[in-house]
Amino acid sequence: MKSKTIIFTDKEQAELIEIDLPDEPGPSEFMIRTRVTLMSMGTELACYRADSEVGSHWHGWVKHPFFPGYSCIGEVIKVGIGVENISIGDRIFHTTSHREYANLPIPSDQVVKVPMEVSDDEAVWSKLATITQTAVRQAEHAMGDTALVIGLGPIGQLVTQYLRLLGLSEILVVDQVSSRIDLALAHGATAGFQGSAANAKDFVLEYTDGRLADTVYDATGHFSVLPLALPLAKQYGTVILLGDSPHPSKQHLTPDLLTRQIRLIGTHNESLPPMHSYWTPIRQQRLFLHYLKRKQMKVADLITHRYNPSQASHVYQKLNQDRSNSIGIIFEW
Template sequence: MNGSNQMQSRAVVFTGPRQVEIEEITVGDPGEGQVQTETLVTLMSMGTELICYRAESDPGTHWHGWVRHPFYPGYSAVGRVTRLGSGVEGIAEGDRVFYAGGHRGAANVGMGGGHTVRVPDGVSSEEAAWCKLATIVQTGVRQVEHGMGDTAVIIGLGPLGQLMTQYLRLLGLSEILAIDHLQARLDTATSHGATATFCGSAADAGEFVSDHTDGELADAVYDVTGHPAVFAMALPLARRFGTVMLQGDCPHPSKQHLTFDVLTRQLRVLGTHNEALPPKLARWTAEKQAALYLRYVERGQMQTGDLITHRHKPEEAPEVYARLDADRGNSAGVVFDWQ
């Protein structure tokens, strides 16, 4: 700290499409209801951050209005509290907190709104960094309203698909069918609860799904890819009156299209975004969903530490984004270590 109680730190910033820099930033005093944190670790949300990195999306979408340069990526940070603003209760200096903040070495974060939660002692900082992604996935799963013994297909076993596999296992589904082009991702999904896997395109997975659902097809199909072509591949895999959930957020929705399955087999198509839930489920706030995820991790009912495949220093950010933009197939959890 200098005499004016300002802290100098660093932040990852996108200065233009596919342009990444490390910027010097100044963090002032925490305001009312805020805590100041020194960042321990930040987790990349690969799908979202690469869309923002490329800055390519359909006009009129939320992507098009959101990504403006300079753009500060990231929303999954764990830090140690160093100072308290006025009016803060239930948190102390030295505590670790998860907050929906970007890739930066220090920040003032608000304690309201459910996006900042204290990390229990039994949860590592790297595990806690998954809180935001875990609540996003939990929100999608809740909206499908599964019953015990349901069957589900997960298309895309990146970070969100891996979390979804574990949630569906906890819910007691009878079949959790994982589809991806990469065998390594499918092996990870199997270790966390997938009951059967298909290595290849969802367009070719109809027989596989039928064989594992007694010919009925799946109660629910989750498209977790964000790729526009996959939506039309997902629809034929759902049973009559089944559900297709768009968990992956496609930046080019104009390229997604329906198939006849929606009408002739009367499918229910759902979308999910962040932690927004309809009124009948609204008691599951972002804060409650994050706390549930942390409880599962603390009890050993969910594992995310083994999903982390790459650890980097913040200075490596330009190379990290360029590498993932070219090929992210072998990456799941990618973290920046700020310690």
């Protein structure tokens, strides 16, 4: 059988093609028909540009042809021999790329059933929600802490909502785009600053009693932001480097790291240190779905655009030029 699939054939070249897929799932596999996929905008545009320095993980990862995407909701249409607890008609979140059909293995820590109370538009955020949950866990917040989130794309928006759940006293946000700030304020941020983090120090001082933020999240993925984030953390505070730059050697430290003894933590994907080993990817995904069921998190209104997969070439080209008014990008299959 044939499956439509989005592919990057070369640098800044996206196409929708058909690939061959076995008609039946193999043993311990099941087949899904995709309903929606969510673009991980920062990651996928970095892969689309294919512009990364030698030695970065991007350089070793992005090879053409490249299949982008890792956030999919599909409906089970066939079940192979030996598959248990998965039935035809179940909705599944999984981390396959943007494609129409897929055969998925069981067991897997990247496959989770979607509760009936949770919509496709909500559940498709599960991967991004675990990436951000991983970062928030490593910050080790305490009730009443203050935090600053720089960059309010998909990742920054999710961090903001987790911080609200944790009971922080101030959740400050910075972005260049007012509509992104408005969304963050609607979802738990306590104050927003429109502009560059380079000009945000007085804003942070105002809302932290002159102490600066306990924790600063750099959720931009741009190399220029780290030296702007470090001065906004309080003495002995923490900076979480959550956005992943394809040019890490261009990221620069400031004297704050030593003189004010800032703790700098890099987080990547869903990798947690041993002290948090209980929180596997699938447990984090299930917790996120639990929050959605209880209406403690809201993500459907983060979706700003919907496209047919046949528009993929246009969509990536457009976003590569300007993504300022975009947050959640959905492909409807």
